[in-house]
Each structure stands twice: as C-alpha cells, then as structure tokens.
Amino acid sequence: MNKKDNILKAALKLFVEQGEQASSMKWIAKEAKCGIGTMYNYFQSKDELINELYVEIKTKLFTNILEELNHSAPVKQQFVETWLKAMNFAVSNPLEYTFLEIFSHSPKISKQASDEVNELIYPVLEIFEKGKKEGIIKDIDTLQLVIFTNGAITSSILRSPNIDENGKKAIVLMAWDAIKS
Amino acid sequence: MNKKDNILKAALKLFVEQGEQASSMKWIAKEAKCGIGTMYNYFQSKDELINELYVEIKTKLFTNILEELNHSAPVKQQFVETWLKAMNFAVSNPLEYTFLEIFSHSPKISKQASDEVNELIYPVLEIFEKGKKEGIIKDIDTLQLVIFTNGAITSSILRSPNIDENGKKAIVLMAWDAIKS
Amino acid sequence: MNKKDNILKAALKLFVEQGEQASSMKWIAKEAKCGIGTMYNYFQSKDELINELYVEIKTKLFTNILEELNHSAPVKQQFVETWLKAMNFAVSNPLEYTFLEIFSHSPKISKQASDEVNELIYPVLEIFEKGKKEGIIKDIDTLQLVIFTNGAITSSILRSPNIDENGKKAIVLMAWDAIKS
C-alpha cells in the first residue's frame, strides 16, 4: 500500500470530519499509521498537503465528469449528463466533495493551485458556449451561467447527500430551466 | 464611540480578509484600537465573538430582506423583490455577506447559533409555499427549492460583487425560471 | 458596616475555600459587595491585602490566647489553658485558623509581616522558660519546644475541626507529656 495515498486519505477524512484546524499533523500521522516525519518526506508543509489534496480531488472530479462526454450529443443531453455525473461523484465521494466546498474559498489554497484548478472547467464552459450559439441557452456571460448552475447544484447536493436518482434528475432539470432561453 | 461595535467590525474585516485562523485576538484588538482584555469584557471567547457576529449579520440580512415585503403581492413579485434585496444586501455589505458564506458551514458555529438563524428563513419559505399552492412553482420540497435558489444566487453574487442592476435582475429571473412550473 | 472589614472578610472566605490563586480581585470585590477600585482605596495591592489579613488574624489569635493568662498560675495550668484557648480559637474560627496554616509558609508573606507576627509568640515562650527553670519542662531549646507543640496541636485540630472538649484536652495533655521532664 502506498504511504502517500494513506496520508492523503487520512488528511481528507480528518479535515472534513473535524475541520482543518482541529486536525493536527500528529493526528493525521496517527490516522495514516505513519510517523509525523514521514509526512514531511512527501509534503513540505501542512499547507502543501492541503493544496495537493485540493488539486488532486478537483482533478479527479473533472476527470470523472468529463470522461465519456459525447461532444456531439445534443447540448441539453450533455448538460444533463455532465451535472448528473457531478452529483453522482458527490454522492459516491461525500468526503471529497465536502472537502472541495470547505476549501474552495479558503485562504489556505494558493493562487497557483487555484489557477491550476480553474482550467479544468473549460470543457464545461464549451457546452454552455455551444448552447448559446444554438440559441437554446440564455445569452448571459458563460462563466456566470456556470457559477449559477454549480452554486445551485452544489448547495442542493451538500444538504441532501442521500438524494435518489429522481431527486438528482429534478435538480439538474431545474438548473436547465434556469439557463435555457 | 461604541467599543463592542468596533470590535465586531474589526473582527469582521479581518476574518473575511485574512481568514479566521490568521486573525489573532491580538490583531483584532489592534484593529479595533482596544486592548486584548477589553474584548473579553464583551465576549467570553473568540468562538463566542464569531457566533455573535454570525447571528447579528444573519439577522441583519433577513431583517433587511423581509421588511417591507408585501405578502399580498403576486408570488413572482415577492420572489423577485426578496432575492433582489438579498443581492443588494450582498453588494452593499460585501464583508458581511462573505462572512456568512465562510462561516455558514464552519465547525466554529454552535448548534445554538445555527438553530437561532435557521428560524429566520421561515417567511421566505412561505413565499414558495404560496406559489406551490397556486400551481406556479414546481411541486418540490420547499426547503430544497430555497437551497437551490440561495446556492445559485449566493454563488453568483460572491463572484460578481460589482454586478449592476440588470445583472442582478437577470440572475433572479434565472432562478425564477428554475423553480416556476 | 465597615467596607474594609467586608473586604477582609470576603478575601478570607475565598482564600480558604477556593485558594488564593483562584480568588481574583474581581471575585473578592463581588463577595465584598463593592467595586474593584474600592479595594485599592484600602489596600495597595493583593499582596498587601494578604499580608494585612495575615497579621490581623495572627494578632487576633494571640490576643485571644494571652488575654486573661494568669502568669502566677502553675506552669502546667498556664500551658494547658494557653493551648486549649488556641484550639478553641481554631474551632470557633476555622476560616481564620486555616488561613494562618495556608499562608504561614507562603512566599506571599513579606519578611516584615513575618517579623511582626513572630514577636507575638514571646509571652508563650516565657511559660516554657518558667517551666524549664522550675525543672518541670525538658531542657531543650525553648523555640524548639514551642514549634514541636504548635506543630502537633495545629495538625491535630486542622484534621479534626469538630473535636469535642475531651478530645481537645487529650491532645493538650499529650503535648504536655511530650515536653514535661
């Protein structure tokens, strides 16, 4: 078993369940079943651990969302499938999804990590752009549309982590109703 | 000059600009131009300061939103006016609104404070209920509708703090499109 | 009612019941039903309050012990009456007596207060001196005899604050057996 992954996993669990401040390096080491010093062989500091975890999870989320995306499918279908996948990721990986929420506006996340992660959204933007060109999505700044959609869906899923398939679909369709022209 | 208000104001500023963890009591005292001990005459602990600030601002927000609400106006008008007021509050009080976002899911917020502010949302729920009864709002769990709406609008306003009147209106109307049946 | 006495009384109570360290000036003021500032009109500092209390109580104890002492009575009788009075003082004034024990070796008691109080013992020393001259008390350094006696009796009374008359007499007679030749 990979030690670095153990550490990331332990940190994720404690950060989400106890809060970052309450999760000391000592405790993370104990949870990861390794020495404190070992953690510093893999991460230069606690902040670096947080940032690496953040980038890793965000990348995992987008990889998951965007793989198998059929760029030639109708825009609405792409929209629905994309956001359903996001919701499924959240449901299947509650720790990861909650972590992203907690740290997305944290001062602990470096500019560099933030920039790195922001690029991941581009393929999603393209779906909206395509829809706007086709005249089926409102002619509003694309980033604003994504932020609106993401805010709505993320809020919904975080407070209903046990939502069923119909519930998820209803939420995505509400989001579609919001942005469709 | 009110000392307690000075402290609350200084804490708000630093919490939002530097993060809570990076804002030591020493620093808050300096910003509030008072001694450290003085803060403890008004708040039993840093946590209590945070919680009091949270309840105060949340109450201020809802007071602002709900005053002058015309309960006999059409549901759509009530919906639009309510959320426009929320956005206006956010634009006029960016520190306050950001603070609420940062701390709304923080482990620092006590159960008691959380319960206290949760009651403030009831009048908003009623608007949705009325719309559902009239058949003009989707027949989905009311709380879920509010969370969806709030998530969408909060995300939007936080990342476009300089939005103009038309921008605000566009966002509220998107939210209306999402929930209307 | 005298404010200064109120303060001394409140301090005595709290020092004995809660410990000196746990008895803040604020708490003493509250117990004495006066403002914090008022205490500083009567005592320059907390330490001065402690020392004044110490000297006052020790003086009260010795006044009580030595008044009515019949210097022409037989030595044994003087001895017994003196120490019985000390025990009665302890039983009647448990707070005062415990206070003396707690502070008798405290670094808070100033050299000056200590010297002042040490003079009070002289009349008691004289009883022992007289007994030694008469050959009915062991020929051991007088101060050592007093310390032995006082240690024995003080220990005994502190752990049996509800002792009865016979118990007190038994202890004093044990002390007499110890020092008599």
Place this chain on the structure above:
Amino acid sequence: MNKKDNILKAALKLFVEQGEQASSMKWIAKEAKCGIGTMYNYFQSKDELINELYVEIKTKLFTNILEELNHSAPVKQQFVETWLKAMNFAVSNPLEYTFLEIFSHSPKISKQASDEVNELIYPVLEIFEKGKKEGIIKDIDTLQLVIFTNGAITSSILRSPNIDENGKKAIVLMAWDAIKS
C-alpha cells in the same frame, strides 16, 4: 540523561524556592534545559506535573521509611527508628520534604493523588495499633496519634534543617513521651 527526571528536578527546585505560582512553565523549562513543549510530552499539564511530583516524592519517603522496618522489634524501637528515618529523609532531601509540606494541603493536589498517597501510611498505623494492643501507647484514635506525631516532627525538622543526631533523637523521644501511656 533522563529528560523527565530533569524536569521533575527543576520543577521541585523552583516550586520550593520560589513558590508554585511564581514558577512558570517557561522558567521550569529553562531550569530543566529543555523546551516548553518538551514538558508537555511528559506531563499533560502543570497540575499533572505537580501531582506526579507529589506522589513520587511521598512514595519515595515512605519507601525509605519502611524498608528494613523490623516488624518483630519492640514497638518503641519501631517507632523511634521509623520517625528517625523520616527525619533523616527530611535532612537529606530538604527540597523534597518542604515540597510535601507545601503541597500536602494545596488545592492543586487531586483527590486521586491524595487517595493514592494516603494508603502509604497504613504500615505506620500498624506500629501504633500494636503498641495500643500491648498497652504501651495511649488509647486514642490511631490516626489522631499519627497526625499529632507527624505534625510535631515535621514542624520541628522544617525549622531546624541542620539538626544533629542528638537533636533528632530528642525530638523523637518527645513524641514517644507524648503518645506512650
């Protein structure tokens, strides 16, 4: 070099020489030539340090007193030897003995520590019991006899730390005179 022992030794020295309140953890660390944090690797808190020191020293005292005690020797001999050993311990370990005196009635000593050390006295009680059965010790509550004896001897030794062998013997014999029937 044992760090924990260094800390205990430094704390003992400062507590006795400066008082507990005046001996900050920072100062103890400096005296023990270690960092402040190091102390917290060995003791959870300052209070725990005090209690551990108390139990350790009291145990050392009684181990010292009771080892080699000849239970079949005459009661008077057992009595004399036991208390002579206590006095010798006090003379050889003045810091330790003074520490016990200072803290024996301190509110810092926990009920648990107190209970733990109270059991150490049992073998001493047995000597008195035996003497009472033989009719050579006064028929007074045993614990009271021990408290009387201990109070007398402890007071004596604390104020004459440079006492010689004859002086010690004289004091123990005074104590014997007090309790013998």
Place this chain on the structure above:
DNA sequence: GATGAATGAGAGTTCATTCAT
C-alpha cells in the same frame, strides 16, 4: 525512507492594576 522526541513561536485567555467618571 521512516521515525517521533524535541522545540519554541504564537495562540487564546486571565487578572492585578489603573484612572476617568
């Protein structure tokens, strides 16, 4: 690479004391 005892800066908090009222 792996470890965890050692470290000390810095955190939150207390409280004796001051001083304007």
Place this chain on the structure above:
DNA sequence: AATGAATGAACTCTCATTCAT
C-alpha cells in the same frame, strides 16, 4: 470615597516543523 471598563503583561498550552537516529 466609590466605581468598573479598560488595559496588556504574563500565563498555560498547542502544534507545525526539525533532525538525530
């Protein structure tokens, strides 16, 4: 004389980080 809000030095304790093993 009486008050108590204001103060900040100094306390105990935490924890990210280091480094000798």
